[in-house]
Amino acid sequence: MPRSTSQKLRLGIIGAGEIVKNRHLPALKRHSDVEVVAVSNSTYESSLQFCDENVPNAVPMQNWADLLALPDIDIIWIGTPPYMHSAVTVSALEAGKHVFCQARMAMDLAEAEEMLATAQRFPEQVTMLCPPPFGLRGDLLVKKLLAENYIGHPQHVRLQSFTGAYLNADAAAHWRQRTEISGLNVLALGIYVEVLQRWFGDITGVYARGKILHPVRQGYEVVIPDMLTVLCTFENGAEGVLEFSGISALGSSDRLEVYGDAGTMTYDFASDVIRAGKPGDRDLHDVKLTPDIEGGWQVEDDFIAAVKSKGKVRPRPDFKEGVRYMRVVQAVADSRARNEWVQIKV
Secondary structure (H helix, E strand, O other), rough: OOOOOOOEEEEEOOOOOHHHHHHHHHHOOOOOEEEEEEOOOHHHHHHHHHHHHHHOOEEEEEOHHHHHHHHOEEEEEEEOOOOHHHHHHHHHHHHOOOEEEEOOOOOOOOHHHHHHHHHOOOOOOOEEEOOOOOOOOOOOHHHHHHHHHOOOOOEEEEEEEEEEOOOOOOOOOOOOHHHHHOOOOOOOOOHHHHHHHHHHHOOOEEEEEEEEOOOOEEEEEEEOOOOEHHHHHEEOEEEEEEEEEEOOOOOOOOEEEEHHHHHHHHEEEOEEEEEEEEEOOOOOOOOOOOHHOOOOOOOOHHHHHHHHHOOOOOOOOOOOEEEEEEEHHHHHHHHHHOOEEEOOOO
């Protein structure tokens, strides 16, 4: 089991890419009682470079399994792509470690369910998934508007996430376009499903269509869509249209529109500007985000606080929430494969 939290929390990193280096590590370093003691990246050389440049007192390691075998590590911080998440998480929990796992949760629903089942076998160990950064700042304001029925009952949810990241046909396939690395995850689907389900409840059914604009990239056959359209239903009765693209030149910022029977709300995810209006208004107006309900990125703080609480505090998103969005990711893949509506059991 993890050691007493009266001592420094010793942390091992498995997968030390840019997001760990630039987002997670600076926040972890602000905790004087947390020490990064070992790092395992894709190669020993990259592990050594990461340690030399960022945590010179940590030990670089060739194999992640050897890192897990270190008896005095309390926390495993997983920063790998999805193809390693399930294996590392299950092994880490069985080795008695707390686990923070980068998103997306897993390659498919079966792996996600295995991660959740393992976490439930070890309830004293803290587990957490990395949340999407989108919508964090205005999260409580959106929930407040919905709770106050400002727009009435949501009837239609429309989300657009368009980028030009994959427009260059001559570029090599990005790891997110490689199914052996990313699994069934497509573009920003899982990210925004997580956000939407936080606000509107579970998605209960989907019909999905995808298109691959450049099916071969430097000899690699791409099967993950370059663009995706999902029709969906929510448990609150709302209907949704979710549109994703990596091949949209000069696409606008990611945007959510929610149409209720008494008003409308929009969320610009680039600026965190929330606008709303009711019938009779001349136009939508900005809704002020006051400091008392303004959210922000505190992921690392939440996880460390939960570990120190010895299980009294559970950080979110947890593995149950991860399985919730992976159900939708799986259903979208099944719908595309079968060209039919797929009901989601929740």
